[in-house]
Amino acid sequence: MKKIGLFLLLSLTGILTFAQQVPVARDTLFEKAPQGLVRFYFDDHYFLVDKDCAFKSIERLSAFVVSKNAFHGEFKDFDRNGRVVLTGTYNQGVKAGPFKAYHPNGTLKWESTFVNNVAVGDWNYYYPDGRPMLTVTFDSTGGRIKSFWDRFGRQRVTAGEGNYEFKMPFEFYNEYGYPFFERKGKIRNGIPTGYWTTHMVDEKNKKILFTEEVYDRNGALTDGYNLFLDSEYKVPLTIIPSQSFLTAERMLFKACTFDDYSGFNSYLSDKLNSAFGASPTHKNLEDDFSYRVSLDKDGNPEMITLRKRLKSDDINRYFEAVLKEIPFYFPSLDENGEPIADTLAVSGKLSTNEVGAFNFHSIRIERGKKQED
Known part of the structure; x- marks a missing residue:
């Protein structure tokens, strides 16, 4: 847990220091561009962000159909240095035709073809030096691994048969402690088979x-066991690269804070939601909460103090107990980008539906250091 936190923190020290110290005055998520196009601003996970946000990393030029809230026609995505990273075509929000992504050095990263919003035929992936990496073929039954080459150029899967070993990054924060995961097992007829x-x-x-x-x-997964949690599961991690560009179609917005960008606020929501089962005695609730947490410079919580308690005493008692089980928060940084001890103010909302299912959401973290600045 600490390892991934500090790894992610140190790898983004410069951008995080800027983001913590410079507030964004307004949210400009898109602007008019020449020839009737619109310029959209995304982070590298394709969440909309303010154009001046430190986490903005992708700009998209595309026509846009306001009535359908959808991209239309050919589009191009550019990175911070103005290099093209993705091209494709939408027909009023429906993916149509070839899509191509590019590595920072300009070589082809992957290519696929869509018909009526569905990938068809071969989806080909390439290493930065242009060598083939992976081919996934799509038909009416879904996707199957057709070919795979390792980093040494050795073909490990041929015609859907062979041994597969592929490393991928976790997209957002997790508490396991590692930034990457590696899937390994046998491929038969293009699908995972046997022990993985x-x-x-x-x-x-x-x-x-x-x-x-x-x-x-x-x-089909018949047995899955998580050694970290000492528990069984039914839904495995993916075995092929995930595609964050699909998030752009949902037009989701993230605030310009490291806790939002890294997925830590979403992690907090998920952590709280997973701790509460549905309760018929707590239906259709709306409530707010806030608390302070003091951290050491490594992000370990040392003291938690509730500022605004939840209205239900029994929910509140369990809520306090769950908060004490959260093992880590991203620490604040000083002017040199070094982690420091700090006090965070955490706030959010709780709602329950008609069957009493809990939803902790709208998490926001304010840093004491920033407030002093």
């Missing part, structure tokens, strides 16, 4: 076993 493992991988490529799985001949 997932290893957590750190920035020095050190690995630790995370999950063990068994798949049947149809590629």
Whole structure:
């Protein structure tokens, strides 16, 4: 947990220092561009952000159909240096035709073709030097791995048969402690078969076993066990690269804070929601909460103080207990980008639906250091 927190923190020290110290005056998520186009501003996970946000990393030029809230026609995405990273075509929000993504050096990263918003045929992935990496073929039954080459150029999967070993990054914060995970197992007829493992991988490529799985001949997971949580599960991690560009179609916005960008606020929401089961005695509630948490410079919580308690005493008692189980928060940084001890103000909302299912949401974190600045 600390390892991924500090790894992510240190890798983004400069941008995080700027974002903590410079407030964004307004949110400009898109602007008019020449020739009737619109310029959209995204972070690297394709969440809309303010054009002046330190986490803005992608700009999209595209026509846009306001009545359908949808991209239309050919578009191009550019990185911070003005290099093209993705091209494609939408027909009033529906993906149509070839889509191509590019590595920072300009070589092709992947290419795919869409018909009526669905990938068809081969989706080809390439290494930065242009060598083939992975081919996933799509038909009416879904996607199957057709070919795979490792980093040494050795073909490990041919015609849907072979051994697969692929490392991918976690997209957002998690408390397991590693920034990458590696999936390994046998591919038969393009799908996972038999015994599979997932290893957590750190920035020095050190690995630790995370999950063990068994798949049947149809590629269905029959047994899954998480060694970190000592529990069984039914939904495995992906075995092929995820595509964050699809998030752009949902037009989701993130505030310009590191806690939002890193996914830590979403992690807090998920942590709280998973701790509460549905309760018929607490239906259709709306409530606010806030608390302060004192951190040491490594992000370890040392003291938690409720500022605004939830209205229900029994919910409030359990809420306090769950807060004490959150092991880590991203620490604040000083003017040199070094982690420091600080006090965070955390606020959010709680709502329950007609069956009493809990939803902790709208999490916001304010840093004492920033307030003093």
